Amino acid sequence: MRSTNPVLSRSDAFTPGYRQASYQNLGHQQQYAQPGYGQQYGYAPQARPPAVMTINDVIAKTGTLFVILLVAAAASWFLLPASLLYPVAIVSSMIALVASLVVTLRHSTSVPGIMTYTIAEGLLLGAWSRVFEYYYPGIVSQAVLGTFAAAAVVLAAYRYLNVRVGGRLRRIVAMSIIAYVVVALINFVVVIAGGSLGLTNTGSDAGVLSWLFAGIGVVLGVASLLIDLEECERGVRMGAPAKESWRAGFGLMVTLVWLYTNILRILSFFRN
Template identity: 40%
Template sequence: MRTHNPVFNRSAAFSPQAGYQSGYAPQYQGQGFDPYAAPRPVERMTMDDVVTKTALTLGLVVLAAAAAWFLVPPALSGVAWIGSAIVALVVSFMVVGRRGVRPGMVVAYAAFEGVFVGVFSRFLNQMFPGIVVQAVMATFVVAAMVLVSYKVFNLNRQANKIARGVFIATAGLAVVYLINFVLSLFGVHTGIIGYGPQAGGLAFIVTAVAIVLATLNLLVDFAAIEDGVRNGAPAEQSWVAAFGITVSMVWLYTELLRLLSYFRQS
């Protein structure tokens, strides 16, 4: 069964039945093709590669967020917020849509996503002091619990079984968010997204669903990465794995930040 996460779906190496175990790159007929030449060895992705690349991308998100927090003038917060979100979304589509791995695009995504996170975090922290620290701690606690549960209960097979449903639900919620964003540009407020105790019940439900989906996406990400390492995926795929984890972690953080704001007093 192949993962239905679009981030990992571009490479067959993240499939539980992928055939990369030989550790050699396939040869194709064409100019310079030698049918008697030995297969060209390729470097395999390792868990250390994934951890290193993930630490790099998440670290870049944090650095860009800190820079945006301190350097973006309050008068330009709205422009930086919307602009960075749009650019990060476009770059993420480019990363997912390309067959080849482009580390520069993953780095660019992390930088622009960091600007969005920084401006968004400053906005809510000004309304509710200390909420950002709580959201950061909650994010890493949830991620750690998912990873520990995955390892302790050996959830690889279960994660692969729910991958399709998680992808469909995530895509549906993304469409809802996109429609809400477009409507908000024209002054239409649906109540789907809110901040603070004044947010309605609909916003609370949507945020709760989003947190569940972000958590399940992390679970599916872990399974896909483990399958990729087991199947001997090319080393460059560690950038794809790092991108997938970063997307899920940032999404989880923003939703937890929003959820915490519902229980704070202005």
Template identity: 40%
Template sequence: MPGQQQGGFGQPGYPQGGFGQPQGGFAGGMQPGMPGFAPGQQGQAPYQQRGAASYMTMDDVVVKTSISIVTVIAAAIATWVLVPLDMMIGVAIGGALIGFVLGMVNAFKRNPSGPLVLAYAIAEGVFLGGISGLFEMMYPGIVVQAMLGTMGVFVGMLIVYRTGAIRVTPKFQRWLAAALIGALVLMLFNLGYFLFTGEASLLRDGGPLAIGFSILMIGIAAFTLLADFDLAEQAIRRGAPKNFAWGIAFGLLASLVWLYIEILRLLSYFRE
């Protein structure tokens, strides 16, 4: 239609809003594709032409994200309480592998699926429950500290986003994408080094370099939260369907899981 701007969610006909052209979000490094929407009339948001009940709201995001987090916590507690200590590491590895596969499926699935996101949450809960149980056995009290640290970073980044102290610009998105790729490469290097040598690399041995690396990973994970917040706000403004709230929930959950693991690891270095 003449006079309309190209929309950012895969379909033409979305007027350019105050955000300018929309930026993609990074949910722990990945985010499901945005499904296409029916075009709205020029100068009007899509929800002004169709029933508002079919479009995502901030309440949808909060509810879906809360359900996902509660599912993770419930699965983690069940694993911690029910799984014998000698089986915990194996169960944690199994949960991590299943969570990785489900994470890939959720990340590249065009239409977010609530059951798949909750299945991912259960797998990650099993992984976190096993890892947390082992860390708590070695360093009493560390799990509570890591949880408080994760909550603190989440609230802090939400404040940073709402106040506009750091804006999610195209340059920020490019920087974050490069940082996530670099983090993934280094994590794969650490894993490969451990598998071949049976020892932790310098980036994970608890020394000064390992402490700096963990702080860097915590910083990148925290910045992914800003991208998730921005994606949620832009999706609401541009009339995303209600089920896309599950995609936002998945992104936030992936960021929080990564953040918790890195904080837990960093605290263990200081305990040593």
């Protein structure tokens, strides 16, 4: 069954049967590399088994992306004047959106697209977090700890309790994520135009819709993280190419950033 994760589903490397097809192709290559084959043309090709993705590859790529994300976030937090925080946040969010669409819609892994998204998202998070920290001192450190705690609980549930999102529930989660993103984009356009749908307000008077939108975001983020972990494990099991570890790391980073932003907003609901 093809993954419902929009990042990983564009790659055949994360689907059952990939390894078998790859080995069949390698078998044809080895047939052509038999002694004497091609010597009449002046060459003798050699078949080499392709490098495959490992869990260590995924961890390394995910860590690399988070380092780049944090460096970009620190740059916008410490180096930008207050007057540029909102313009940089708006421009970087648009760049991140385009880059994420490029990475998601391509069947092959686009490392430049992943790097572009990571830098743009880092600039956005740094600017946005600095604004929140100004209004609600100490909230950013609390949101970071909350995100790590949520990720640790999800990882423990996946690893030790064998919690999975499968079957019909997985399809519901996938459709819910798409609907959530569409609504968020509509709200973004309305906010840029000077209006408000009441979905992304902050503070103690945010309103019911903001509470509901942020709460749904956290639930979908947790479910998406479970799916991401399963898809990474499936990619390793199916013998995905080593380059696909960039796509897996990208998917994990996007989910954790999503969790952080929603937890940050929920924490603001308890502050004046």
